[in-house]
Amino acid sequence: MEHRRAVVIVCLAAVCLCTSLSCKSSTSQELDGAKVVRAFQGAVASAAEKVKPSVVFVEASTRAGADETETGRRTYRSATISVTGLAVADGGFLLVPLALKPENIERIRVWIDETEYEANLRDSDEKTGVGLLQVQDPPQLVSAVFGDSRQVQVGDFIVGVNASGKEQAFEKFLEFASVKGKVQTALLDELRTTVSYPPGGTVFVNMNGEIVAMSLGNRISLTNEIREELGRMLARAGKEDPNLITEKKKPWLGVTYAKLGDEYADAVGLPKESVLIQRVYRDSPAAQAGLQTHDLVTAVDGRKITKKGPQALGEFEKMLKPEVDREIKFSILRGGATLELAAKFQEEPKPREFRAEKIGIIVTEITDIQWYEKALDTREGVLVKQVIPGSPAATSKQFGEKTITEGNVIVKLGNVPTPNMDKFIEAVRALEKDAASVVLVTLARERHYAHEVINLQIGGRGKK
Amino acid sequence: MQTTSKRVALLALALALCLSPATIPAQQPDEEAGAKLFANVDPAVVAVQHERAGGSGFIVSSDGYIITNGHVAQGDIEADESPKAVARRITVILSNEKRYKARVIGHSLDPDVALLKIEPEEPLQTVTIGNSDTVKPGQRSYAYGMPTGLKRTLTAGIVSNVERTDLHTFTKVIQTDAAINPGNSGGPLFSEKGEVLGINTYGRGGEGLGFTIPINVAMVLKDHFMSRGYFRRAALPFFVTRYIDDELAAAIGVGDGVLIDHVEAGSLAATAGLAAGDIITEMNGRPVVAKTEAAHRDFVWALVTQPVGGQVKFKVLRKSGEQFSAVEIEGTLVEDEPAVEHGWQVGEIDELRYDDLGLGVKPVTALSRYLYGLPNVPCVRVTTVRSGSRTAKAEMREGDLVVALDDVNVGGVEEFRKELDKRLIACQQYIRFTVMRGNDVVRTAIKPYYDLKGKRVALVVPPRDAEHLETILRFFTTNGCQVSIVSSEPKVVIGSEKGKSEEVAADAQIDALDANAFDGVLIVGGKGAEAFWQQPALLQAVKNAVAAKKALGAVGTGAVVLANAEPALADKKMTTAEEYSRHLLDKGMKFTGKDVERDGNIVTTSGFDKRIIKAFLAQYRAAVLHAKE
Structure with a gap:
């Protein structure tokens, strides 16, 4: 197995420091200068030290793009992506800069302390570009601590830490950078730094060792919005986010x-x-x-x-x-x-949500906002907010058509009408008591009705 | 043996006809079978070509009816601005290389079938029609085609699948591994015996997939085309069904039948008593069993091929509590709405366009409502908003539903056209639109630009058989132009593209035509215009128009009037329909042969299709705007 040692490579933007130091030749001042530099090096190292245990090496094999021929054969293009993963919660949960679709993944492997593990994709979000992995039978990992990325100012020093790879000398690299600017884009706030294109997943900490930014491969994003999405992903996975930001009242x-x-x-x-x-x-x-x-x-x-x-x-x-x-x-x-x-x-009112674990959906009450945004025909029912990946509801039918999708309105579960959240919860409880292996769901989708059958025996979070 | 006695009987019949369809005994060795087949069916297979495409076809009756694919007969739907357009110059080439002009009796894009007719001098050899219901996977099949008229291709294979449904065709289709390519598309798939099992079809939507439309389906369509020119589907609108597979059967507790997914509120199906969640177990006394997609298609086919106006009886199972009760439903079948999204009943839905506003609208059918999730309100759907146009400025979008104009409800395209045309002809400054966009009601207004306001144009129109008259008339009137219909009789017939025609009173007679009272004179074309070629008052009016530098336009045959009237126009470039070019050349005119020609204030066109007419009108308008007062 690869021998790992932490190597501190600091590329000091010496110019910045030199100009801030007096250049008068005087032994005591030079000594002071050296002290400052050493102290600075120490500060950088310890900032990085705090987050190093949370950083792991991840390798994902994907297949993308199936070309279907007349006889039904599919050809795939395979790729291997290496990124840095960040431990974010107990149970082997890792944050990665990968918004992959489950059907495109062949295999995900993670290296922690010289040992190789298998991991599964639990969730992903295209908007922020991140995903949540769960390592199978994981060892104890230190969950990373996030700082408030709004505090980052132009000129600040930040230190990037990433897990480089699995060559002979496995290393966690440091990228020392100063913030050149902040850019607001349509998606996330980005940083421009003195480091170009740090490897995907590199986490940047402030001098307190708190994570404030993350590299998504082609850009460095401030982490506050990523954290919010992470919080949601962990909630969906049934975990409490140790870092939860209290949402401000809107x-x-x-x-x-x-x-x-x-x-x-x-x-x-x-x-x-x-x-x-x-x-x-x-x-x-x-x-x-x-x-x-x-x-x-x-x-x-x-x-x-x-x-x-x-x-x-x-x-x-x-x-x-x-x-x-x-x-x-x-x-x-x-x-x-x-x-x-x-x-x-x-x-701003938050519509009631409910997670129907057995079926694999998260539903909300239908508010007027959704009635307009999704051009719904009816207010009687519950709105599907999310289909949990890997669950019975996520199983596609023929030709990859989904049975239930976000935006569908459930009006009946089995034979029980579900005009509101209470009735829906009742119907779900009844289903849980029942030993039924299939359930008929009557949906209103795009102003017409449809019937779908969910096979409750497939999907679910089984171990591979 | 059956085959032999059949042969004898047929030969006897065929004495008068001199020809008989060929059959081949199945026991002959493979190679010989193929060769014999080739020789026997060759005379009954044809090549079909037109200005834009080509394929194959086969002769189904000795007086010249030919079956091919619908898309082979399809014309330029863009140029004619009509999904109904058929190719104009179709040529059918027989195996003996004789060529015939063909006309389209009817065509459909899904099922992709067309019926053509040629006029042969002698009775032709036909194919033998088989029975596609008895086709079995694994049996030998031969695809025959004549792609470019001179090259015959015979490909062989087996029937791979008899009920393929994943190609999203209206019916299930047969799949063979005999090679199907663009050339033999529209041609027959033969059994070993030489009976036609189906029409080979290539390139649905250009995907390069080959399959075979069952011949039974084609024959049903052939009957429809012959009786009424299109495939008239029966329906009890509007409900949607799905097949019941094992999983669904376990969930609902019923295994046989089709499940009704959706019934549109207030529709005939709803009034008859059908409801979502019902399970249809019988139709017209026969059991309905559909455990697969193919069986479901068969059910739908059995429904739509019933006679329009007839009664349909359903037996449905309805759940009340834990029990099922059987309910009998009866309804009268009506003609199904066209479904251009699928190419069904091609062409009945045209887009109503207002090019100067940059707006196009279409009616909304029950199927559109279902597919696009549209509310069930009387409206028309906006299908085109040209960027930079007046409609775009009013911030209307494609997909908007127009429910009212100036607070007058518009429930359908005819109403919409009536209300909008009325306001445009009156040169109304602002026209308010009320549209639904999702669940939002948006109010906006269009400010049309009447660039021909104050201009006067004389349309010289033959009393009958004028071409493109409706398009031309609407172009001027909706642009604020004052139009006078000038003819040789008190009444003029305006034929619409839909086949309906209207009679209107002419505003003036040709004898009294004073070119000086107008900014432009436009001679409309069509066969009827030939009567004007030597009309003295008209010739004089043309001369006056030329002298006064008015905008002078002529469509198709109308150009001959110009040639006859004014030798001084000999140095002006002109064009007309190809068939009439010699009239211009005889008079020494500069015939250029272009679709649209403009030389100063003389604008002419061949008038071949709607797109060319519109290009002509754009040029003519410019000429009118520049004409001297």
């Missing part, structure tokens, strides 16, 4: 708005310095205030909207100043009359 009015169309404004004779209310969600502060779809907002808290078109939207958004419990006044135009309406921001 202020909510329950309304969507859009710009008023030019031609429509001219056609009807409406003022263009305004914003159009598009949706007013049921049981929301906006609904309670009396707002209605197609109301035209001309002023907020007594201040008139002065811009037109898309700029009016920006102006309006600045006027909203959302905060839980804040009271806000709208001047609106409706059918030729002016109205003054007052609303109060509330905390």
Whole structure:
């Protein structure tokens, strides 16, 4: 087995340090300079030391892209991806920069302390680009500690740690970097550092040894959003996230708005310095205030909207100043009359969720938001939020068509109608008591009904 | 032996016809069998070609009916802006290399079958039709084709599968390993005995997959084409069924039958009493058993091939509590809506287009609602929004459902067209649209640009047999142009593409045509326009128009009027339909042969298809805008 030793390779951005040090030739100052450098080296090393036990080497063999020929043969393209995995919770859970699909994985192997282990993909998220692995029969691992990545500033020093590979000299490498900039992208906040393209999975710690950033192969992302997704993934896997960020209360009015169309404004004779209310969600502060779809907002808290078109939207958004419990006044135009309406921001409601383990789905109540977003036909039922990978519900039928997918509404379980969450939970309990191996699910999908059969005996979290 | 006596009987019959279909005894050794087959069926297989594609076909009746694939007969649906378009110049080539012009009696894209007709001088040899219900996997089969008319190909193999359903065809299909390629697509698949088992089909959607449409299916379609020109499916709309496999059977407690997945609220099926969750166990007294996809297709085929207007009786099992009760349902079958998404009943759904607005809409059928998850509201669906157009500026999107124009409900395409045309002809400044987008109701408005507002155009129209008149008329009227229909009779027939025609009163007679009162004169084409070629008042009007530098346009045959009227136009480039070119050349005109030709304010076109007409109108409009007052 490979002999592992931790090697500290520090490539000091010597220029930075030299300029900060006095260059006057004086023995005592030079000595002081050397002390500072050594102290600095020590600080870097110990920061890295804290996270090294949590970092492991992962190798995933994948097959991608099946080309089906007329006779039904599939040809695959195989690839092997090596990344660094990060231990995040007891039980062998690792965070990896891989958003793979289970059907594309051939094998995942992990090296911990010179020993090779098999691992399974438990979950993945395409948006953040990370996945959750679980090592089979894992040894004790130290779960990593995350810091608050919002604290990272341009100019900060950070240290990257990764597990390099399984050559003769297995090493955990360090990449010392300073932060050149922060970039907000559509997906995640990214860092630009003095290190280009660190290997996938390299975790960057601040000088306190807390993880603030992670390399996803082609970019370095700040970890706060990854942590949120990790928390969700661990929750789905039935684990509590040791690092759970308490979710902040989100202020909510329950309304969507859009710009008023030019031609429509001219056609009807409406003022263009305004914003159009598009949706007013049921049981929301906006609904309670009396707002209605197609109301035209001309002023907020007594201040008139002065811009037109898309700029009016920006102006309006600045006027909203959302905060839980804040009271806000709208001047609106409706059918030729002016109205003054007052609303109060509330905390964004979280619809009730339920995890039906036996079937393998997580469902939520149907709120008005989902009724609009998913263009549902009915509010009577429960909405499938997620299908748990590897479960009976995740088994595909012929031609890879899924039986149940996110967005389906379950209206009946077996013979029991499930118009709301309570009835659904009752039906699931009844199912658990029953020894049935198959269950008929009546779904509403895209405004029509469908019947699917879930075979409760397949899938599930068995060991390989 | 049966075969021999059959032969004798047929020979007797065939005396008058001089020909008889050939059959081959099955006991002959393989090589000889193939060679004999080739020789015997050769005269009954043909090559089918047109300007865009080609394939094979086979003769099913001695007076010249030929079966081939639907896609082989399909025309340029883009150019004609109609999914119903068939190829215009189809040539059928027999094995003796004789060529015939063919017309399309009917065609369908799924099942991919077409029926053509040629007019032979003598009775032709036909194929023997087999029975695809008795085909067995493993039996020998031969695919025969004549790809380019001169090359005959015979490929041999076995029947690999008799009920393939994974190609998403309307019926199950036969699979053979005899090579099927673009050339023999549309040609017959023979049994060893030389009986046709099906139509070989290649390249559904260009995927390069070969399969065979069972001949029984083709024969049903042939009957439909001959009686009414299209495959008229029967339905009790709208419900969707699925087959019951073992797992589903265990879950619902019933093994035989089909499960109704969905019934559209308020539809005929709902009113008749069908409900989602019901299990159909009998149809018209016969048991329904569908444990596989193939059996399910058979059930659907049995339903849709019933006569429209007839009664259908179902026996269904309905669960109430833990028990099943049997319920009898009866309904009257109606004609099924077209399903262009699948190529079924090709062409009945055309898109209604407003090119200047950049808008295209289509009607919504029950199947569309099911497939796309659309709400059951009276509306039309927006299917085209051209980027940069007026419709795009109004922020309408493809997939939007238009429910009202200026608060007037529009329940279907006809209503929509009536309301929108009315407003465009009146040059209304803003037209408000109310659309549904998902569960959102969006209000917007389009501001059309009437660039021909204030312009006047005289359309010289033959009283009958005018071509593209509707397209031309709508183009001008919906652009704010004042149009005068000028003809030689008080009434003019406007034929629509759907086959319905309307009679309108002409605004003026040709005798009184004063070119100076207009910005442009456009002579519409069609066979009827030949009557105008020497019309003195018209010739004079043309001369006046030329002198006054008005926009002068001519479609197809109309160009001959220009040639006759004005020798001074001899230096102007012109075009017309190919068949009429010699009239121009005889008069010494500069015939260029292009689809659309513009020389200054003289605009002409061959008028071959709708796309060319639209290109012509764009040029003519420019000429009108530049014409002298």
